[in-house]
Amino acid sequence: LPLQGPELSRLFNTVDSFDTHAKIPEYFRQVDESSRAAGKLSLVSAGWDPGLFSLARLLGRCVLPSGHDYTFWGKGVSQGHSDAIRKIAGVKNAVQYTIPVESALQRVRSGKNPELSTSEKHIRECYVVAEEGADREAIEKAIVTMPDYFKDYKTTVNFISEEELKARHSGMPHGGLVIRTGTTGNGTGQRMEFSLDLESNPEFTASVILAYARAIARMAKEGQTGARTVFDIPFGLLSPESPEELRKIIL
Template identity: 55%
Template sequence: MAEKVRIGIVGYGNLGRGAELAVEKNPDMELAGIFTRRDPNTIQTATNANVYCQDNIRSFQDKLDVLILCGGSASDLPEMSPELARLFPIVDSYDNHAKIPDHYKKVNQAAEEAGKLAIISAGWDPGLFSLNRLLGEIVIPDGGTHTFWGKGLSQGHSEAVRRVEGVKKGVQYTVPMEEILEDARNGKGEDLTAAERHKRVCYIVADEKDHARIEEEIKTMPDYFAPYDTTVHFIDEETFDSEHQKMRHGGFVIRSGNSSKAHKQAMEFSLTLESNPEFTASVLVAYARAAYHLHKKGETGAKTPFDIPFSAMTHKTSAEIMKDLL
């Protein structure tokens, strides 16, 4: 067997734990280490992986092939991705759609200067949903694209909520408008914005004296909540722990339009996820394989999922995927 791809994971929250489990599912990979800002001695991993202090990561440059960055998009990845792209090939799941071009520019500059390769915004949205939006436009040029998220817990938006001062615990659920979802399947409503297709519902544990301020900060948060119909519920910690620990999610990308005056066509891609972080991590691990192979071929700079062929993401040979899947 060829040498295994040596993976490092930065951050050990829900996404990092999912990446650890996903690496274990891929026989051509091995987990070389988990890197954390917490005390490594306090971390109990799912697979008894080695845990190291993130401050020492520079000393692992000859021991790792790809880093999977499992920090949050609100404040971790904007700093972490450019910094670490100077040291290793990286993959991140940066998901603030409005700021992806700026994030790309910063990561691309860092990776190009260092001769490294970085894949950004690799998850299911952005990521797999992005690919399906593009495919729909290619195949049905005369039409409209509709993206719906949920009902489910959004990791990025939940992380943004928890960054609000005074929030002890918090989650955010994205809920599609059912009637608009059905309209999309019938070729209607392509001009609606994401905010018109969904509502956002937050459940927060916080001191009572902070409720009004926290609700206002959440509802006016740029790029995350400001354009949406957002409801904020304040609940006690016991209710939060018993009712809001599941991380189910999913959604739909629907492209509908006309191939002629006589015929309407529709394409639909959907996900139903019992664990949002585990699925997202599985996508990151697949893109980590691509980062490894493309970097070995000499490619550098930042890439998005649009730039990565599926053939670079699989451990199978071209002959195998042609025989088994074409």
């Protein structure tokens, strides 16, 4: 995707789910440059995180400017992290679960606004099927030291058989929540939460992308070009209903 996104945006209006948070600004710059030069419109980093969770974080900061936001993922299978493990030499198959630390979650909900490091909020649990004769120690080291994915997290690596992986780890559930805690007035405590509980991460992500594709198609017809993020698109453009219908049925 880092290579295909900028190239395809020269040819088509696109919507993608680029999800390496630390690299989004540079990826956005590349796609913006290529799509703008070609007169195309592209949405980058759509999905639920980045995507819907990004919007929840933004809304929380706007409504409760005096406060802290926290993002918890899981428990669930991370597709991107699982794919990253599968690319390691000697790995036949792998699944990675992201698991929130319950004690950290309770500290946040208590309104104490704790300062939590990445490793204090989540653990990453990996189940790996190694190729026959592969160096398992080298595989484990490659996983736990991988930047942007595992390096800053408490990570456990479990080597299992292909049969066990298929029997016990073939689903694709995921979820998580964004919490904003803060104060209004003279120290009145407030808390906002947005949560997801998904039986199928890829199916839900696809639903988000399809909704945003509708918006991009409408915006492209207006002659807009370049790159956008979810921050740049009004919710109303995602809906098949007209503005009049939306005002009548759900406002």
